[in-house]
Amino acid sequence: GAVVSQHPSRVICKSGTSVKIECRSLDFQATTMFWYRQFPKQSLMLMATSNEGSKATYEQGVEKDKFLINHASLTLSTLTVTSAHPEDSSFYICSARGYSSHQYFGPGTRLTVT
Amino acid sequence: GQQVMQIPQYQHVQEGEDFTTYCNSSTTLSNIQWYKQRPGGHPVFLIQLVKSGEVKKQKRLTFQFGEAKKNSSLHITATQTTDVGTYFCAGGKSNFGNEKLTFGTGTRLTIIP
Numbered sequence: 001g002a003v004v005s006q007h008p009s010r011v012i013c014k015s016g017t018s019v020k021i022e023c024r025s026l027d028f029q030a031t032t033m034f035w036y037r038q039f040p041k042q043s044l045m046l047m048a049t050s051n052e053g054s055k056a057t058y059e060q061g062v063e064k065d066k067f068l069i070n071h072a073s074l075t076l077s078t079l080t081v082t083s084a085h086p087e088d089s090s091f092y093i094c095s096a097r098g099y100s101s102h103q104y105f106g107p108g109t110r111l112t113v114t
Numbered sequence: 115g116q117q118v119m120q121i122p123q124y125q126h127v128q129e130g131e132d133f134t135t136y137c138n139s140s141t142t143l144s145n146i147q148w149y150k151q152r153p154g155g156h157p158v159f160l161i162q163l164v165k166s167g168e169v170k171k172q173k174r175l176t177f178q179f180g181e182a183k184k185n186s187s188l189h190i191t192a193t194q195t196t197d198v199g200t201y202f203c204a205g206g207k208s209n210f211g212n213e214k215l216t217f218g219t220g221t222r223l224t225i226i227p
Contacts (some may be wrong), residue, residue, distance in 0.1 A: 034214065043202060044157065044217045060115075093156055101206060101213060102147050105156040 002028045004096045006106035013084055013113055021079045021109045023094030029074035030096035034103060035067070038091045050077050084113040116141050118205050120218040128226050133193050135221035137186040137203035145206040146179055146186040147215065152199040160188075195225050 003026040013019050023033060032051050036044040048069050050056040056069035068080040077096075081088055089112050095103035117140040127133050137146065145164045149157035161170055163179035163186065170177045176189045186203055200222045204215040 036217075041222070043220050046214055046216075049214055095157075101145065102159045102162055103215065104159065105149075108156050 002026075002096070002098065002104040004030075004094065004104045004106040006094055006109050008109060009107060010110045011112070013111070015085055015113055016083055018080055018082045019084055019111060021081075021092055021094075021111075023077045023079070023096065023106050025075045025096040025098070025104070028096075028098045030077075030098055031074070032097045033071055033077040034095045034097070035069060035077075035079050036093045036095065038093060038108075040091075044093065047079075081111065084111070086113045089113045116205065116207070116216045118203060118216050118218040120201075120203060120221050122221055123219065124222045124224070126224045126226060127193055129195060130192050133190040133197070133223055135188050135201050135203075135223075137188075137205075137218050139184045139205045139216075141184070141205075141207075143183050143205040144208050144213075146183075147204045147206065148177060148186075148188055149202045149204060149217075150199050151202065151220075155199075157202060190223075193223070193225055195227060198223060198225050 005024045007022045035047045038044050046059050047062045048056045048058045050069050050071040052071045052074050058064045071077040091108050093108040095105045097103050120137050147162045148160040151157045161177050167181045168179040174191045178187045200220045202220045203218040206213050
């Protein structure tokens, strides 16, 4: 089946620094990639949708200047959390969709901001 | 905006008992997808339902899509310890294009051996 990887799996950073998370589709071309945020024991909240070569579409309430998304190729999307604060600590999950309508999820990145 | 609710939020069952989770959308959906997330893991796609009233089975799992395409259910027969996890439904609003999913609140299933 389709495989999506995320890097890093865990990251601890200091408040005020920026963190980049990579999402790659390993064996298929992802026309669309999605970024989600999940708090403990809660559901997935869509942050943004990105298409290769175009600007990401952010969900209401998500600051686009804080969560920078770049979808440079059909197999790579990156999420950069800028000027991170402790409240940004969360589980960030990406997913990728090829030509089917369902999404393949990456293993997630646990971000802790101290 | 669109909301997708699931009940129950938690379910503890004895191994071998059946389990059902219900999913309700505030708006009509074009399709409903189900995902399973194991503790500490990421969501894994289970199935997609598209047609009104559709029923699909995967071994001990039975999925239904309501006639009005606003609700769905997942039923597991004779649960096993491997069924532990959180089950999410996710509603889609179109059959093509840049469709985004709205995930339900999830039902966390625990099994008592």
